[in-house]
Amino acid sequence: MIHSNISSTIPKGKWLIIRRIVQYVSLTGFLTLFALTTPRFSSALPVNLFFRVDPLVALITGLASRTVILPLALLTLLITLLVGRVWCGWVCPVGTLLDIFPSPRKGRKPPPWWRKAKYVLLGALLFSAVAKVSLLGSLDPITILMRFLDVLVLKVRPVLPVNGLVMALPLLAILTLNLFAPRFWCRYLCPLGALLGLISKAAAFHRRVGENCTECGLCVELCPMEAISPENPLTSDPAECIVCLNCYECCPRQAISIERISGIRSPHLPERRMFLASVIAGATALLLAKALPSPRQLRPPGATEESLLSRCVRCGECLKVCPTGALQPDLSGLEGLWTPVFVPRIGYCSYNCNACGAVCPTGAIPALSLEEKRATVIGKAIVDASRCLAWAHLQPCEVCVKTCPLPRKAIELVKVEAVNKLGEVVTVKCPQVIEELCVGCGICEFNCPVPGPGAIKVRPL
16 A cells, blocks of 8 residues: 555654654745745845855865865764764655655565665765766755756757756655655665764764663564564664654554663664775766766856866756846766856846856855956957848947947957958958957857857856
8 A cells, every 4th residue: 555654654753743844834935935046035144045054065075075064064974973864854855745646655665785885876976076077966865966956947948858868867866766765765775864864973962762662563563664674673774864753753562762872772783895986987977977078168256177077966057047037057078067058049047147156055156246246357258240130241230349348348349341142342340259358258249149059258267
């Protein structure tokens, strides 16, 4: 039988009700912050709050970029050191969705050793981060959920079905896996859960079973993580327990309590040989990424290839706040997959906007002031004389000159004498880029009236 984990089959004790309220408040808060991530958001509002408290983002991004970032994530680590994986059971919005999503309570489950897979994935992320490449965007649960929501609202105009499917696929896979076991993702694959599980082993408070336990097995049946041993319900795995308190509330003898206990062993913690598996997995992922690199492309203002590869978590927040839709997810290679690229033919970089850097949770796109952003060179515009209406067809056109937003126009009109189709010598004003003034905002390419690729294009530096 398949049913929701949060249902009438679980006792509705006080702590379970409190936990569900916290879960729903957290999920609602996540969705609210996502909705508030707009070009007109208040910079004082931490719209990327969940990334700031995500210790996996802080660890992998900090290691890859060789900097200390997101100190707020220490709060999550301290709470985990106190009471265990409360983040997973009470706060994580993906975990809440999995509790709501249908899953079987009975039936054939994957073997217990599958739980070690998440530690291999965590090790692979650490290995790649040492090589200054962050592969976090594919496996961090907050990033995966954010990217799925982005698909619903993003202005991903070219090849929309392909872009949308690729960006939404990870969360759809996580929800599908929940049909095989409750919280399949949390049990077997989540690297954030693996990190918090390692820390939970040293937590101050753990589940304790009193002497009046009759070993009825009800707690084993209701544990969503199967952290309680069926052979010995008196013991549980601290690295797997998400502090859901199902066992505490369901026990008919009230034999379960949360007390200060030390020295509890976890049967599923990584072994030495798993270190080698992590290295192999990380090295394989790096080789694949390096074998399929992204070509040199235009990037958001102030961002570099190095900063995006080491810091970008592929959350898509910059894409969402871009008012013109100029920022698009990169699908041209594995190394830079889902990192933001600037596509002027779709939209231009607004002269009065610096939102992308303001919402970036890791500094992959620097938070520039409006004055700094206006002076930041993204690329350089180049006129394609073979396509330009003025140069190639001797037709008057001043669109690129008129739309240039700079106080000193970066495009000027030069008088050119040419022979038209009638054999007459005519003088035409043709656009010419003043390279030292151009910042590559792309408004000229966006507004170019030539069908197809623009007759003026912004090239990477």
